[in-house]
Amino acid sequence: MKAQATALPGVLIITPKKFGDERGFFVETFQAERYRALGIAHEFVQDNHSRSARGVLRGLHFQRNHPQGKLVRVSRGSVFDVVVDINPVSPTYGQHVSAVLSDDNGLQLWIPPGYAHGFCVLSDLADFEYKCTEYYRPDDEGGLLWNDPALAIEWPISDPVLSAKDQRNPTLAELLAEGGE
Numbered sequence: 001m002k003a004q005a006t007a008l009p010g011v012l013i014i015t016p017k018k019f020g021d022e023r024g025f026f027v028e029t030f031q032a033e034r035y036r037a038l039g040i041a042h043e044f045v046q047d048n049h050s051r052s053a054r055g056v057l058r059g060l061h062f063q064r065n066h067p068q069g070k071l072v073r074v075s076r077g078s079v080f081d082v083v084v085d086i087n088p089v090s091p092t093y094g095q096h097v098s099a100v101l102s103d104d105n106g107l108q109l110w111i112p113p114g115y116a117h118g119f120c121v122l123s124d125l126a127d128f129e130y131k132c133t134e135y136y137r138p139d140d141e142g143g144l145l146w147n148d149p150a151l152a153i154e155w156p157i158s159d160p161v162l163s164a165k166d167q168r169n170p171t172l173a174e175l176l177a178e179g180g181e
């Protein structure tokens with residue numbers, strides 16, 4: 001397994017070891033001791049799986065008072081995944097990192113608690129699976145507008161399918177003004 005640091009503090013791109021043979025492949029997608037050695041010492045309390053069609057964009061989301069760390073991967077298809085630093089006192093505030101995660105490349109992203117996260121789908125279908133370090137709390141959800149010009153995210157799609165909620169997400173400046181990161 002390899003891990004690569006990114007421009008955002010604590011955000012890692014992880015390449016699990018894939019064992020291929022004539023039958024197919026085997027991968028350990030999580031192993032507490034090895035991931036702890038990468039600094040991922042959080043306890044995971046919830047696993048999620050979402051399926052989306054080509055052109056869907058989910059995000060950018062975070063939980064305000066009970067932030068979730070997320071270990072994310074794609075088990076079918078391909079997505080463009082984005083993590084945004086929404087901590088106003090962070091030196092990388094407003095910056096983002098992105099990566100294409102697919103069943104083919106097997107990449108994972110470790111997103112520590114406190115970042116906003118989202119992805120758009122590049123394949124006909126994408127199965128997005130991830131482990132969370134905090135429970136889902138619908139009353140604690142926060143959102144950030146996917147195409148806020150201040151973020152300068154170069155999404156590879158132009159007219160995504162968004163939930164009604166995500167269409168109404170605030171910009172980073174609006175979040176700061178309401179003290180809502």
Ligand SMILES: Cc1cn([C@H]2C[C@H](O)[C@@H](COP(=O)(O)OP(=O)(O)O[C@H]3O[C@H](C)C(=O)[C@H](O)[C@H]3O)O2)c(=O)[nH]c1=O
Binds near residue numbers: 059062118
């Ligand atoms: C997130 C979540 C949702 N739900 C229910 C609530 C709704 O009835 C339905 C769809 O929820 P939502 O539209 O918020 O799902 P996503 O747009 O995929 O949200 C996720 O999108 C981005 C990519 C994230 O990083 C977060 O994990 C999460 O915010 O699932 C649950 O029951 N539990 C959950 O943990």
